[in-house]
Amino acid sequence: MIQEPFMRELYVRTIQQYSRQPNEAELVAWLSVLGENSYADVDSALRRWSANTATDMHTGRIAGARMPAPAEIKSMILSFDRSQSERFQHCEKCHDGWIQVFEGKSMGGNQVSPKIGAAKRCECWFAWIDYKNAPGGQPKLVREKHEQPAT
Numbered sequence: 001m002i003q004e005p006f007m008r009e010l011y012v013r014t015i016q017q018y019s020r021q022p023n024e025a026e027l028v029a030w031l032s033v034l035g036e037n038s039y040a041d042v043d044s045a046l047r048r049w050s051a052n053t054a055t056d057m058h059t060g061r062i063a064g065a066r067m068p069a070p071a072e073i074k075s076m077i078l079s080f081d082r083s084q085s086e087r088f089q090h091c092e093k094c095h096d097g098w099i100q101v102f103e104g105k106s107m108g109g110n111q112v113s114p115k116i117g118a119a120k121r122c123e124c125w126f127a128w129i130d131y132k133n134a135p136g137g138q139p140k141l142v143r144e145k146h147e148q149p150a151t
């Protein structure tokens with residue numbers, strides 16, 4: 001939630017960056033479109049926007065050289081949230097998707113030495129791969145115990 005004085009600060013900083021004159025109606029639009037977001041989210045989306053030096057395929061101009069509409073900042077925040085949630089997150093039982101085992105077979109199919117042990121992929125990693133390979137699938141990074149396939 002961004003209060004009016006803080007949104008004004010973001011707005012004024014942006015119009016100065018693009019050498020534009022302030023417009024109260026525009027500020028009202030920023031508040032209504034972006035007011036529900038956090039200051040940090042809007043701030044970082046604005047920075048990502050202006051840092052975008054890719055050429056706009058429709059206008060042929062540098063994308064970040066144009067002042068963004070509030071709806072464009074909103075959709076940047078939404079797609080950034082989505083890409084963050086699609087990163088692998090390991091469960092509390094493993095170290096970044098790896099577990100240390102001292103019995104059974106290694107990933108290469110060899111007998112694991114009980115003295116040395118071996119690193120194996122954790123179930124959360126396989127759940128993540130399942131998710132990545134299922135387009136439109138629901139994010140399910142960690143399987144619950146009772147959902148494990150019977151062996």
Ligand SMILES: [Zn+2]
Nearest residue numbers: 091094122124
């Ligand atoms: Zn895990």
